[in-house]
Amino acid sequence: MEYYVAKKGSDQGRGTKQDPFLTINKAASVAVAGDTVIVHEGVYREWVKPKYKGLSDKRRITYRAAEGEKVVIKGSERIRDWQPVEGHVWKVVVPNTLFGDYNPYAEEVFGDWLVTIDEKKHLGDVYLNDMSFYEVSRFDLLHNPVARTEVKDLWTQRTIPQHNPRQTTYVWYAEVNENHTTIYANFQGVDPNQELVEINVRRSCFYPVETGIDYITVSGFEMAHAATPWAPPTADQPGLIGPNWSKGWIIENNIIHDAKCSAISIGKEASTGHNYRSVRRDKPGYQYQLESVFTAERQGWSKDTIGSHIIRNNTIYDCGQNAIVGHLGCIFSEVHHNHIYNIAVKREFWGHEIAGIKLHAPIDTQIHHNRIHDCTLGIWLDWQIQGTRISKNILYQNHRDLFLEVSHGPYMVDHNILNSEYALENVAQGGAYINNLIGGKMSRRRVMNRSTQYHLPHSTQVAGFALTYGGDDRFYNNIFIGEEVGTYHFNDYTTSLEEYMEQVHEIHGDVEEFERVKQPVYIRNNAYFNGADPFERETENMIERGYDPRFSIIDQGEVGFLAIELPESFEHIAGEIHSTTTLPRVRIVDAEFENPDGSEVILDTDLLGERRTERSVLGPIAHLKRGKNYIRIW
Structure with a gap:
């Protein structure tokens, strides 16, 4: 019907x-x-x-x-009865009945792994012709707001500049009492009663109240202005739109913007834990996150009941925390052909859990053909990255492109272009990095104080726990460009399981034997340019440290191009097409690199969908050639 x-x-x-x-x-x-x-x-x-x-x-x-x-579906209401106060400041008094039981101007940005900047913030907002304002904490700051010019990245400790100068001009402040909310805003000489001025009213735009509302398709809308709360993996994770712990949603062909925190949520719900680290304060968030996985498993978390969502062909921008977020509820999903930008660049609040795509436990989730730029972090996958494939994505102009954390594989990163200043942070193990073009800094770290779960293949059933020893990674057919780029981070690692086991068993013991020896890495057929450095034991490669390929991504809006100039010698190196049969199985999880249905994975198509030949050129595009390349990539 x-x-x-x-x-x-x-x-x-x-x-x-x-x-x-x-x-x-x-x-x-x-x-x-x-x-x-x-x-x-x-x-x-x-x-x-x-x-x-x-x-x-x-x-x-x-x-x-x-x-x-x-x-257009909006979580805001238009306000027309603003009254002048002084200078460019106006005010409006609205009854709290407008908000029901959720007043965004009383609700604070709060939760686990949140690091507030200077002062508390709230979930309200003011929009002038769809431009969001900044909150200030006192009435007097409406005239002279304090500008923040930079913050520190919590992982890299690098300085991140504050890009948006509107913080010093378009600002709001609210006072809430039992019956009314008074909102003050500096409109910089504009009459708010003559323009489109809106305020946040509702938490979400499209989100069921009950869990288990399966098999819903939402297509072709614009959705905006939701007062979504901070969404860590240890809390309820409502978004502007999302399935609320259900199965089989399709979210497609939408334009989604101005979620206070997260736009699309395919994450967990409150019964498996809700900000206990911040409320109870008796255990680290890490411990509560471990507990949430087992609580979810006891409550029926499985492929039969949760996940298997499709998120495709959406444009998502101007959100404070994430474009797409999810813990546990993202299993067996597919996220593809989305355009994501301007995520977490406003920086009114700060913390972990910020990225264009931030997923925990993305078991068998496929993330491909997304374009992500101008975000604090592009893709951040965290815990239980198993059966996951990150393929044919284009990331550029982010502070960081790709961050993989405390997971044990098997996961694949193939045919991507990473071209931000900081391209890859590898804090995991058990990965396969194949045919990527990486033009930004890379780092690798072990994590020996947080043991995380791994699962039976293609299942949510927990098989065991492990620390992140680092290594057990495969790097084939990649192009690396620039200083602090390459595979040299693995210089003291073993190169085969046989060598690893021989060194492990030189002493008698158990756990300590495996902690002291670096896991094997499998590195071959990579190219290194303009200061990039190889793994010292890589036998087949191309090294031209002094050669600058002039690599760039040219964004012209609806279309974009890859520009790169490759040396004459580029035609003399090629790599095999990799598949389940060529990729060594992951040691700790004891699992193969496979498709989600358990079939053989074959990496024989490039970023543009072209078939690769038996011996194919390095990098993400099959027809890269020596000399100048100027290739349309979207």
């Missing part, structure tokens, strides 16, 4: 094309498996809360914008 929603409709109507509903929520209260809700043009200021679930991939409930029509 089809239900229709239009701005000319009525919720007392029948929801037909001739007699449409007025709100999407009315349709969401009656749509059941197999139904489609078609929404016509207009701005819908509501939090859509689907009531019923689909029953299978073929019996979904689909919500979609009418063909060729612009449909």
